[in-house]
Amino acid sequence: MTLSRLVIELRVQIQDTLDSRRGANVWELFELKRFMVESGRKILLRGFGLPNRSSIDHSRVIILLEEVSLGQERGALRRERRFDLLIGGAPSRSMPT
Numbered sequence: 814m815t816l817s818r819l820v821i822e823l824r825v826q827i828q829d830t831l832d833s834r835r836g837a838n839v840w841e842l843f844e845l846k847r848f849m850v851e852s853g854r855k856i857l858l859r860g861f862g863l864p865n866r867s868s869i870d871h872s873r874v875i876i877l878l879e880e881v882s883l884g885q886e887r888g889a890l891r892r893e894r895r896f897d898l899l900i901g902g903a904p905s906r907s908m909p910t
Contacts, residue, residue, distance in 0.1 A: 823860045827874045831862045
């Protein structure tokens with residue numbers, strides 16, 4: 814799958830999540846993550862949904878791309894799990910590439 818296609822799919826998933834969370838009256842920021850390999854490089858896509866209570870049209874989707882090494886990926890996942898445990902949340906879920 815190409816990078817541009819994965820970015821588009823992530824944007825659609827974020828918008829769908831924004832819509833369903835708005836319907837459930839959930840207004841917190843959320844993040845979805847995807848990993849992919851492109852031209853021998855591992856790329857982390859981090860997508861954020863920023864709902865806006867006053868206007869559906871003013872909700873935002875932000876997607877960040879970051880090249881990561883395998884060591885960075887493992888360290889980031891460990892830090893994320895540790896943070897989730899500290900705040901009492903469930904570990905976030907990422908879809909496999």
